[in-house]
Amino acid sequence: GEDVEQSLFLSVREGDSSVINCTYTDSSSTYLYWYKQEPGAGLQLLTYIFSNMDMKQDQRLTVLLNKKDKHLSLRIADTQTGDSAIYFCAESGGGGSQGNLIFGKGTKLSVKP
Amino acid sequence: NAGVTQTPKFRVLKTGQSMTLLCAQDMNHEYMYWYRQDPGMGLRLIHYSVGEGTTAKGEVPDGYNVSRLKKQNFLLGLESAAPSQTSVYFCASSLDRYTEAFFGQGTRLTVV
Numbered sequence: 461g462e463d464v465e466q467s468l469f470l471s472v473r474e475g476d477s478s479v480i481n482c483t484y485t486d487s488s489s490t491y492l493y494w495y496k497q498e499p500g501a502g503l504q505l506l507t508y509i510f511s512n513m514d515m516k517q518d519q520r521l522t523v524l525l526n527k528k529d530k531h532l533s534l535r536i537a538d539t540q541t542g543d544s545a546i547y548f549c550a551e552s553g554g555g556g557s558q559g560n561l562i563f564g565k566g567t568k569l570s571v572k573p
Numbered sequence: 574n575a576g577v578t579q580t581p582k583f584r585v586l587k588t589g590q591s592m593t594l595l596c597a598q599d600m601n602h603e604y605m606y607w608y609r610q611d612p613g614m615g616l617r618l619i620h621y622s623v624g625e626g627t628t629a630k631g632e633v634p635d636g637y638n639v640s641r642l643k644k645q646n647f648l649l650g651l652e653s654a655a656p657s658q659t660s661v662y663f664c665a666s667s668l669d670r671y672t673e674a675f676f677g678q679g680t681r682l683t684v685v
Contacts, residue, residue: 468613490671502577502663502676503616548616552671560604560670565615 466549466564473572478536480567482549485530489551492525494534497546497566506547507534536569544571575599579664579677586654586684594649594680596664604667605647606674607631607639609660616663622647623670654684 466482484492490511495503509516509523509532516523522535536543546566580595596605607619618631620639628639636658638650647666651658661681665674 491673493673495676500679502678503665503674504676505673508673560621560667561606561665561674563616565613 464549464551464562464564466547466567468565469568469570471570471572472539474539474541476539478534478539478543478569478571480534480536480547480549480569482532482534482564483530484532484549484551484562486551486562487527487530491552492523492532493548493550493552493561494521494523495548495550495563497548499545503548539569539571541571541573544569577664577666577675577677579662579680581680582678583681584683586651586682588654588656588684590654591650591652592654592682593651594662594664594682596647596649596666596677597645598647598664598666598675599645600666600668600675601644602666602668602675603644604670604674605641606665606667607637607647607649608663608665609633610663610679611660619649619662654682656684658682659684 464484472478493508494506496506497503520537524533548566549564577598606621608616617633622628622641625644640648661679664677667674
Protein backbone atom coordinates (compact mmCIF):
# COMPACT_ATOMS: atom_id res chain seq x y z
CA GLY A 461 0.00 0.00 0.00
CA GLU A 462 0.92 3.64 0.04
CA ASP A 463 3.68 4.68 2.38
CA VAL A 464 5.58 7.81 3.35
CA GLU A 465 9.05 7.52 4.87
CA GLN A 466 11.16 10.12 6.60
CA SER A 467 14.09 10.06 8.98
CA LEU A 468 13.14 10.46 12.63
CA PHE A 469 15.72 12.98 13.85
CA LEU A 470 17.75 15.91 12.57
CA SER A 471 20.02 18.16 14.60
CA VAL A 472 21.48 21.42 13.28
CA ARG A 473 23.15 24.53 14.65
CA GLU A 474 21.36 27.86 14.68
CA GLY A 475 22.01 29.74 11.46
CA ASP A 476 22.69 26.61 9.41
CA SER A 477 20.34 25.24 6.78
CA SER A 478 18.16 22.23 7.60
CA VAL A 479 17.11 19.70 5.00
CA ILE A 480 14.37 17.23 5.84
CA ASN A 481 13.82 14.45 3.36
CA CYS A 482 10.79 12.32 2.56
CA THR A 483 10.03 9.51 0.14
CA TYR A 484 6.58 8.37 -0.89
CA THR A 485 5.16 5.55 -2.94
CA ASP A 486 1.91 6.79 -4.47
CA SER A 487 2.75 8.22 -7.88
CA SER A 488 -0.80 9.54 -8.27
CA SER A 489 -0.47 11.97 -5.36
CA THR A 490 -1.92 15.34 -6.22
CA TYR A 491 -0.47 17.47 -3.45
CA LEU A 492 2.43 16.92 -1.10
CA TYR A 493 2.49 18.71 2.20
CA TRP A 494 4.80 19.67 5.00
CA TYR A 495 3.20 20.09 8.41
CA LYS A 496 4.88 21.43 11.54
CA GLN A 497 4.02 20.32 15.06
CA GLU A 498 5.33 22.32 17.98
CA PRO A 499 5.41 20.73 21.46
CA GLY A 500 1.94 20.23 22.91
CA ALA A 501 0.19 21.53 19.81
CA GLY A 502 -1.63 20.23 16.78
CA LEU A 503 -0.22 20.09 13.28
CA GLN A 504 -0.11 23.23 11.20
CA LEU A 505 0.39 23.37 7.48
CA LEU A 506 3.80 24.82 6.71
CA THR A 507 3.82 24.62 2.94
CA TYR A 508 2.70 22.40 0.09
CA ILE A 509 3.58 21.66 -3.50
CA PHE A 510 1.41 20.57 -6.37
CA SER A 511 2.60 17.40 -8.02
CA ASN A 512 3.36 19.05 -11.37
CA MET A 513 5.85 21.44 -9.77
CA ASP A 514 9.56 20.84 -9.14
CA MET A 515 10.22 23.56 -6.63
CA LYS A 516 8.43 26.02 -4.45
CA GLN A 517 10.03 28.78 -2.41
CA ASP A 518 8.37 30.64 0.42
CA GLN A 519 10.66 32.97 2.38
CA ARG A 520 13.08 30.70 4.29
CA LEU A 521 11.41 27.53 3.05
CA THR A 522 12.24 25.69 -0.16
CA VAL A 523 10.40 22.56 -1.21
CA LEU A 524 11.94 20.33 -3.86
CA LEU A 525 10.01 17.55 -5.56
CA ASN A 526 11.61 14.82 -7.62
CA LYS A 527 8.61 13.03 -8.99
CA LYS A 528 10.66 10.42 -10.82
CA ASP A 529 12.33 9.30 -7.59
CA LYS A 530 9.25 10.10 -5.45
CA HIS A 531 11.40 12.24 -3.21
CA LEU A 532 10.34 15.39 -1.42
CA SER A 533 12.54 17.67 0.62
CA LEU A 534 12.08 20.70 2.83
CA ARG A 535 14.95 23.12 3.22
CA ILE A 536 14.85 25.70 6.00
CA ALA A 537 17.41 28.45 5.52
CA ASP A 538 18.99 30.23 8.49
CA THR A 539 17.43 27.79 10.96
CA GLN A 540 16.38 29.36 14.25
CA THR A 541 15.68 27.82 17.66
CA GLY A 542 12.01 28.55 17.05
CA ASP A 543 12.11 26.08 14.17
CA SER A 544 12.60 23.23 16.64
CA ALA A 545 9.58 21.01 16.10
CA ILE A 546 8.42 17.79 14.46
CA TYR A 547 7.96 18.05 10.70
CA PHE A 548 5.57 15.73 8.93
CA CYS A 549 5.55 14.96 5.25
CA ALA A 550 2.14 13.99 3.83
CA GLU A 551 0.69 13.08 0.48
CA SER A 552 -2.89 13.38 -0.67
CA GLY A 553 -5.07 11.48 -3.02
CA GLY A 554 -4.76 8.17 -1.31
CA GLY A 555 -7.60 6.21 0.16
CA GLY A 556 -8.57 3.08 1.95
CA SER A 557 -7.60 2.47 5.53
CA GLN A 558 -5.15 5.38 5.58
CA GLY A 559 -7.76 7.87 4.50
CA ASN A 560 -7.01 10.59 2.01
CA LEU A 561 -3.87 11.95 3.65
CA ILE A 562 -0.93 9.69 4.30
CA PHE A 563 1.59 10.96 6.83
CA GLY A 564 5.16 10.03 7.49
CA LYS A 565 6.19 9.38 11.08
CA GLY A 566 7.68 12.83 11.46
CA THR A 567 11.21 14.22 11.70
CA LYS A 568 12.14 15.85 14.99
CA LEU A 569 14.30 18.88 14.25
CA SER A 570 16.49 20.07 17.09
CA VAL A 571 18.23 23.42 16.69
CA LYS A 572 21.24 24.04 18.91
CA PRO A 573 22.23 27.61 19.75
CA ASN B 574 -13.18 31.78 12.98
CA ALA B 575 -12.36 28.99 15.44
CA GLY B 576 -11.28 26.32 12.90
CA VAL B 577 -11.22 22.87 14.51
CA THR B 578 -12.04 22.63 18.20
CA GLN B 579 -11.59 19.53 20.30
CA THR B 580 -13.21 18.88 23.66
CA PRO B 581 -11.86 18.02 26.21
CA LYS B 582 -8.16 18.88 26.10
CA PHE B 583 -7.17 16.43 28.84
CA ARG B 584 -8.85 13.42 30.40
CA VAL B 585 -7.94 10.59 32.73
CA LEU B 586 -10.07 7.45 32.58
CA LYS B 587 -10.11 4.24 34.52
CA THR B 588 -9.93 0.99 32.60
CA GLY B 589 -13.40 0.00 31.44
CA GLN B 590 -14.89 3.50 31.55
CA SER B 591 -16.41 5.07 28.49
CA MET B 592 -16.12 8.55 27.06
CA THR B 593 -16.78 10.62 23.97
CA LEU B 594 -14.40 13.09 22.37
CA LEU B 595 -16.03 15.90 20.48
CA CYS B 596 -14.64 17.59 17.38
CA ALA B 597 -16.29 20.64 15.89
CA GLN B 598 -15.32 22.56 12.75
CA ASP B 599 -16.79 25.79 11.43
CA MET B 600 -15.29 25.73 7.94
CA ASN B 601 -18.08 23.76 6.26
CA HIS B 602 -15.63 20.97 5.49
CA GLU B 603 -16.90 17.68 4.14
CA TYR B 604 -14.08 15.48 5.37
CA MET B 605 -13.27 14.88 9.01
CA TYR B 606 -10.69 12.60 10.61
CA TRP B 607 -9.66 11.19 13.95
CA TYR B 608 -5.98 10.33 14.47
CA ARG B 609 -4.01 9.08 17.41
CA GLN B 610 -0.39 10.04 17.93
CA ASP B 611 1.97 7.82 19.88
CA PRO B 612 5.75 8.23 20.30
CA GLY B 613 7.63 6.77 17.35
CA MET B 614 4.39 5.82 15.58
CA GLY B 615 3.50 9.08 13.91
CA LEU B 616 -0.14 9.77 13.17
CA ARG B 617 -2.41 6.79 12.72
CA LEU B 618 -5.90 7.19 11.31
CA ILE B 619 -8.66 5.76 13.50
CA HIS B 620 -11.82 6.62 11.57
CA TYR B 621 -12.81 9.23 9.06
CA SER B 622 -15.89 10.66 7.42
CA VAL B 623 -16.41 11.98 3.91
CA GLY B 624 -19.67 13.73 4.68
CA GLU B 625 -22.57 14.05 7.06
CA GLY B 626 -23.98 10.66 7.99
CA THR B 627 -20.97 8.70 6.69
CA THR B 628 -18.08 7.06 8.51
CA ALA B 629 -15.26 4.75 7.47
CA LYS B 630 -12.59 2.75 9.24
CA GLY B 631 -9.03 3.88 9.23
CA GLU B 632 -5.84 2.06 10.04
CA VAL B 633 -6.53 1.41 13.76
CA PRO B 634 -10.33 1.38 14.32
CA ASP B 635 -10.63 -1.35 16.97
CA GLY B 636 -12.01 -0.18 20.31
CA TYR B 637 -13.40 3.07 18.87
CA ASN B 638 -16.68 4.15 17.34
CA VAL B 639 -17.59 7.37 15.59
CA SER B 640 -20.62 9.31 14.50
CA ARG B 641 -21.19 12.23 12.12
CA LEU B 642 -24.80 13.20 12.68
CA LYS B 643 -24.12 16.85 11.84
CA LYS B 644 -21.69 18.07 9.22
CA GLN B 645 -19.78 20.23 11.67
CA ASN B 646 -19.30 17.57 14.37
CA PHE B 647 -17.38 14.31 14.46
CA LEU B 648 -17.57 12.30 17.66
CA LEU B 649 -15.11 9.63 18.75
CA GLY B 650 -16.30 7.16 21.37
CA LEU B 651 -14.44 4.72 23.56
CA GLU B 652 -16.91 2.18 24.94
CA SER B 653 -14.55 0.41 27.35
CA ALA B 654 -11.25 2.21 27.71
CA ALA B 655 -8.01 0.22 27.87
CA PRO B 656 -4.49 1.37 28.86
CA SER B 657 -3.42 0.79 25.22
CA GLN B 658 -5.70 3.70 24.29
CA THR B 659 -3.55 6.13 26.25
CA SER B 660 -2.54 8.56 23.53
CA VAL B 661 -2.93 12.03 22.12
CA TYR B 662 -5.95 12.23 19.85
CA PHE B 663 -6.20 14.72 17.00
CA CYS B 664 -9.21 15.65 14.97
CA ALA B 665 -8.79 17.19 11.53
CA SER B 666 -11.00 18.38 8.71
CA SER B 667 -10.54 19.16 5.04
CA LEU B 668 -12.66 20.54 2.25
CA ASP B 669 -12.15 17.52 0.03
CA ARG B 670 -9.85 14.55 -0.42
CA TYR B 671 -6.98 16.56 -1.89
CA THR B 672 -6.71 19.76 0.06
CA GLU B 673 -5.07 20.81 3.27
CA ALA B 674 -6.23 19.27 6.54
CA PHE B 675 -6.75 21.58 9.49
CA PHE B 676 -6.01 20.10 12.90
CA GLY B 677 -7.40 20.62 16.35
CA GLN B 678 -5.10 21.13 19.32
CA GLY B 679 -5.40 17.57 20.51
CA THR B 680 -6.82 15.65 23.47
CA ARG B 681 -4.39 13.98 25.83
CA LEU B 682 -6.07 10.85 27.16
CA THR B 683 -4.63 8.67 29.89
CA VAL B 684 -6.22 5.36 30.79
CA VAL B 685 -5.14 3.95 34.14
